[in-house]
Amino acid sequence: xxxxxxxxxxxxxxxxxxxxxxxxxxxxxxxxxxxxxxxxxxxxxxxxxxxxxxxxxxxxxxxxxxxxxxxxxxxxxxxxxxxxxxxxxxxxxxxxxxxxxxxxxxxxxxxxxxxxxxxxxxxxxxxxxxxxxxxxxxxxxxxxxxxxxxxxxxxxxxxxxxxxxxxxxxxxxxxxxxxxxxxxxxxxx
Numbered sequence: 339x340x341x342x343x344x345x346x347x348x349x350x351x352x353x354x355x356x357x358x359x360x361x362x363x364x365x366x367x368x369x370x371x372x373x374x375x376x377x378x379x380x381x382x383x384x385x386x387x388x389x390x391x392x393x394x395x396x397x398x399x400x401x402x403x404x405x406x407x408x409x410x411x412x413x414x415x416x417x418x419x420x421x422x423x424x425x426x427x428x429x430x431x432x433x434x435x436x437x438x439x440x441x442x443x444x445x446x447x448x449x450x451x452x453x454x455x456x457x458x459x460x461x462x463x464x465x466x467x468x469x470x471x472x473x474x475x476x477x478x479x480x481x482x483x484x485x486x487x488x489x490x491x492x493x494x495x496x497x498x499x500x501x502x503x504x505x506x507x508x509x510x511x512x513x514x515x516x517x518x519x520x521x522x523x524x525x526x527x
Contacts, residue, residue, distance in 0.1 A: 341399060344395055344398050344399055345395065347395075348391045348392075348394070348395040349375075350428065351391055351426070351427075351428045352370075352375060352387065352388060352391050353370045353371075353375065353428075354427075354428025354429045354447070355384070355387045355391075355428060355429060355430050355431070356370035356374060356375060356378055356384060357369065357370045357429070358428075358429035358430075358431055358448060359378075359383060359384065359431060362431060382416070382435075383431075383432060383433065383435075385415070385416075386412055386415075386416045386418050386432055386435045387430060387432065389408045389409075389411050389412040389415075390408075390409075390412060390418075390420045390426070390430075392404075392408045393405045393406075393408035393409045393412070393420070393422040394422050394424070394425075394426065396408065396422070397422035397423065405422035406422070408422070409421070409422055412435075416435045416436060417435070417436040417437050417438075418432070418435040418436070418437075418438050419438070419439045419440065419441075420438075420440040421440065421441055421466060423443070423466045424440055424441070424442055424443060424444065424445060425443070425444045425445070426440075426444075426445045426449075427445060427446045427447035427448075427449070427476065428447050428448075429447045429448035429449070430445065430449055430451075431448075431449070431450045431451075432450075432451055433450070433452060433453070434452060434453040434482075435453070436453050436454070437453055437454040437455075438451050438453065438454065438455050438456075439455070439456045439457065439458060440457050440458075441456075441457055441458035441459065441463070441466075441471060442457040442458070442471050442472045442473060442474055442486070443466075443468040443471040443472075443473060444473045444474065445457075445473075445474045446474060446475045446476035446477070446478065446494070447476045447477070448476060448477045449474055449476070449477070449478045449479075449480075450478070450479040450480065451480050452479075452480065452481050452482040452483075452484075452500070453482050453483075454482055454483045455480050455481075455482070455483070455484050455485075455486075456484075456485045456486070456487070457471075457472050457474065457480075457486045457487075458471065458472070458486075458487060459471055459487065459488065460487045460488040460505070469489055470488065470489055471488075471489065472486045472487070472488065472489070472490050472491070472492065472504075473490075473491045473492070474486070474492050475491065475492055475493050475494045475496070475510070476494045476495075477494055477495045478492050478494070478495070478496045478497070478498070479496075479497045479498070480492075480498040481497070481498055481499050481500035481501070481502065482500045482501070483500055483501040484498045484499070484500060484501060484502045484503070484504065485502070485503045485504065486498065486504045487503070487504070487505055488505060488506075490504065490505070490506055490507045490508075491507045491508075492504070492507070492508045493507075493508055493509050493510030493511070493512070494510040494511070495510055495511045495512075496508050496509075496510065496511070496512050496513070496514070497512075497513040497514075498513075498514055498515075498519065499513065499514065499515035499516070499519075501517070502514055502515050502516055502517065502519040503516075503517045503518050503519055504518070504519040505518050505519070506518075506519075508521070509521075
């Protein structure tokens with residue numbers, strides 16, 4: 339992928355992230371242009387995403403050390419640990435990024451991760467082996483303190499309850515709660 343393509347793709351992802359925040363805030367003006375990106379760059383819900391996107395883009399560009407510097411800044415400033423190796427779609431929302439650990443190999447579009455969420459392997463994985471890591475599909479919400487562990491897949495439109503421990507794949511349009519997580523009927527809500 340050419341450098342200009344990576345840069346424009348990641349600017350587009352940042353726009354999608356900010357536009358999703360606008361939608362969730364109920365704003366009538368939902369377009370995120372360059373001015374909106376600049377005026378929100380220090381917002382505590384947007385700066386972590388900027389650092390995350392810079393980390394991933396510099397990783398894809400093959401710039402040594404820079405991806406890990408951006409990741410480290412996120413860890414120091416926000417308590418947020420996101421590997422630059424994770425492919426993340428647009429519209430990521432972190433209402434409270436503190437304590438979030440993202441060690442999955444892929445996250446889809448319009449995903450919400452609340453505080454203290456952990457996505458990762460069930461065993462020690464020092465080499466980022468995608469065969470050990472979860473995949474999060476589109477429009478997934480993961481509640482505060484939840485753990486999603488192992489080579490599993492959360493399908494589209496899944497909701498994971500607070501403090502749930504998800505150890506097996508979840509089919510689309512489901513809600514899971516508990517330790518270990520189990521599906522609950524939507525009529526039971």
